[in-house]
Amino acid sequence: MKNILLINCSKRKKNTYNLLLQAQENLKTHDFSTEIINLHDYKINFCIGCECCILKGYCILNDDVNILMEKLKKCDGFIIGTPVYLNNMSGILKAFIDRTCVWFHRSDIAGKPSFLIINTQGSGAKNTLKSIEESLRQWGVFSCGHALRIGSKIHSKPLTSDELSTFMNIVCNKTEYTPSFKDVSYFSVQKALAMNIFSLDKAFWIENNWNELYFYPNSKINMFKKFYGQFLYSMISKNLIKAKSNKNAISN
Numbered sequence: 001m002k003n004i005l006l007i008n009c010s011k012r013k014k015n016t017y018n019l020l021l022q023a024q025e026n027l028k029t030h031d032f033s034t035e036i037i038n039l040h041d042y043k044i045n046f047c048i049g050c051e052c053c054i055l056k057g058y059c060i061l062n063d064d065v066n067i068l069m070e071k072l073k074k075c076d077g078f079i080i081g082t083p084v085y086l087n088n089m090s091g092i093l094k095a096f097i098d099r100t101c102v103w104f105h106r107s108d109i110a111g112k113p114s115f116l117i118i119n120t121q122g123s124g125a126k127n128t129l130k131s132i133e134e135s136l137r138q139w140g141v142f143s144c145g146h147a148l149r150i151g152s153k154i155h156s157k158p159l160t161s162d163e164l165s166t167f168m169n170i171v172c173n174k175t176e177y178t179p180s181f182k183d184v185s186y187f188s189v190q191k192a193l194a195m196n197i198f199s200l201d202k203a204f205w206i207e208n209n210w211n212e213l214y215f216y217p218n219s220k221i222n223m224f225k226k227f228y229g230q231f232l233y234s235m236i237s238k239n240l241i242k243a244k245s246n247k248n249a250i251s252n
Helices: 015-029 065-074 091-099 125-139 161-171 181-196 199-207 223-251
Strands: 003-008 033-038 077-083 113-120 142-150
Touching (some): 003 015, 015 077, 015 113, 015 142, 015 161, 033 065, 077 125, 113 125, 125 142, 181 199, 181 223
Parallel strands (some): 003 033, 003 077, 077 113
16 A cells, blocks of 8 residues: 655644545555644754755754655645745744754655645735745656645535546556656756765665666656756766866866
C-alpha cells in the first residue's frame, strides 16, 4: 500500500485543513495509506545561512526539521496545503523550505510525486502556486497537479478524485512523469553546479548516476528536451570551469 503524507501549513484547522481532509478521503477510497501532519506542531527554527548543511552535510540547529525531512523521505508521495498570506505561502512553510537547503544540492526526495492545495480568501493563489512550484522544482520532485480554492467555496466545490488522478497514477507507477522545459533547465543547472562546485554534491550525483541523465529517473523525456538539457549543461559547465581557471590564475 502506497503511503501519502499530507502537510497542513496553516495554524488553524479550518479551510486548508478541510481541503486536506477531502484529499485524504479521496485517497483512502483508492486504497492509499495517509498521514496528515501540521507544521505548527513541530519546532522549526529559521535558517541562519551558515551553509553547514551544504559544505559539511549536517545542520547545526536543534529542532524538529530532521523529523519532517525523514517523513518526506519515507512517504511515496506528498500533498502540501497552504493558505495564501500576503500573496504567497504561509510563513511556516517558507521557513521549512529554507531549512531544506541541502535538498537544493543533494535531494533525498528527487522524483517523489507532489500535489499542491492552495486556499485563499480572495487573490494570490496563482502567485503562491508559482512560488512553491519553484522551490519544489529545486527539490527535484515531480509536480503532479494542484487545486486552487476560495475558502468560502470549499464545501460547494470539494476536491475530487479527478483532480488527484495524475498524482495517484504517478505514485502507483501507472504512468511516467513528463518534465517541462523548465524542469529540465533546473536539472541541467543543478547538475552543472554539482559537477563543478562542491565535492559533496559531485559525489552524491555520481553515486545516484544523475550525472549520466538528462532528468531524474522514472520520467519520460523526448529528444528535444534531451538536446536542450545537454546544451545548457555544457554551456554552464564551460563557464564555471573558465571562471575557476581565471580565479586560480589571479590567486597565483
